[in-house]
Amino acid sequence: MTDERIMVVEDEKIVALDIRDSLESFGYNVPCMASTGKDAVEMAKIHNPDLILMDIVLKGDMDGIEAAGIIHDDSDIPVIYLTAYSDEKTIARAKLTSPFGHILKPFETRELRTNIEIALYKRELEKEKVQDNQNWINSLMSNIGDAIISTDAQGRVEFVNPLAQALTGYKQEEALGKPIEEIFRVICEENGKKAPDPTRKVMNEGAFYGLQDKTVLVSRENIRTPIDVIGSPIRNSHNEITGTIIVFYDITDRKNVEKSFLNYSFNYNDNQAVNH
Incomplete structure (x- = not known):
């Protein structure tokens, strides 16, 4: 048998x-x-x-x-x-x-x-x-310099690379199979409200979608990190969307530089006004 x-x-x-x-x-x-x-x-x-x-x-x-x-x-x-x-x-x-x-x-x-x-x-x-392709893809995504989360067509987590694990606070074994919104919690920097879900936008529109500059990731430990986000569809050989890849990265340093520059400009303009 x-x-x-x-x-x-x-x-x-x-x-x-x-x-x-x-x-x-x-x-x-x-x-x-x-x-x-x-x-x-x-x-x-x-x-x-x-x-x-x-x-x-x-x-x-x-x-x-x-x-x-x-x-x-x-x-x-x-x-x-x-x-x-x-x-x-x-x-x-x-x-x-x-x-x-x-x-x-x-x-x-x-x-x-x-x-x-x-x-x-x-x-x-x-x-x-x-399996060979998946092993190669997982190895590539594990060593890339950005945080990456991939999902299936229903938005369930299939892969979380080490940097994404560090930023979200979830290990891969904890995240697998969960809806991405439980792992990848993002809010608007200006009002603290929930930001648009990039996976839904990608699935609905079938195209790249980004959240830049005004988005904050809230980790499992409630640590808030400003991030830029790009979402893209995963397609099979029939051009059907079978999932999404979310790429995001910490922009804290950029925010700090921008803040320092604004403070410098503000102080400089004030000094110039006093001197005149």
Whole structure:
């Protein structure tokens, strides 16, 4: 028995059972089967399989392509379509969900097994590539000279570099999974009111957004630090926004220089007025 878990989505019970028997004979585990698109979405959340065999035409309001699209957005579980339909419109819709394979019915068990093994292998390669990239990105962000916090699309913290940990007062293990507003608390310097959330602006507008000069970070210990902030979107290969990166830095020294300059100018002008 292998560790791979494959979910079958097929509304013809006899066909579904036949596919399940074939998968089990290959050594795969079949944790669940679904007969509608709605059930497929729910079961994918519960069982989180390694692969889904999805019939395109299903009974009910949601077909297999729509179900696969929702699953792809929620958890990115790879899908192989099983269908008797190969018209261009159906294929074009199916491609939008980034499937790992497309098998036309009727099919041989050997063809099914080959497609499954290729899909699972591709998935492992993608995981390794993503992990390598993530390790490189984390290393880069850990050593960069600015404070950095990254979030997912829901604004939950995914990464906090050492400088951001120092300024916010939260260690990474404490911050992970929390809404960013709990970690990154910013107020307006002039009135002390809560400053606009840069992550929301970035997610809503899909563009860079900055809070400069008049923003104060309030740390866990209630230490107040004047900062400049820049937020930018994180996009996937489909140009969809999957999160945000917030870069901020302490501008205390700059503020002190500005204050000293203003005091000097004020005193100089006063002296000039007295002398005249």
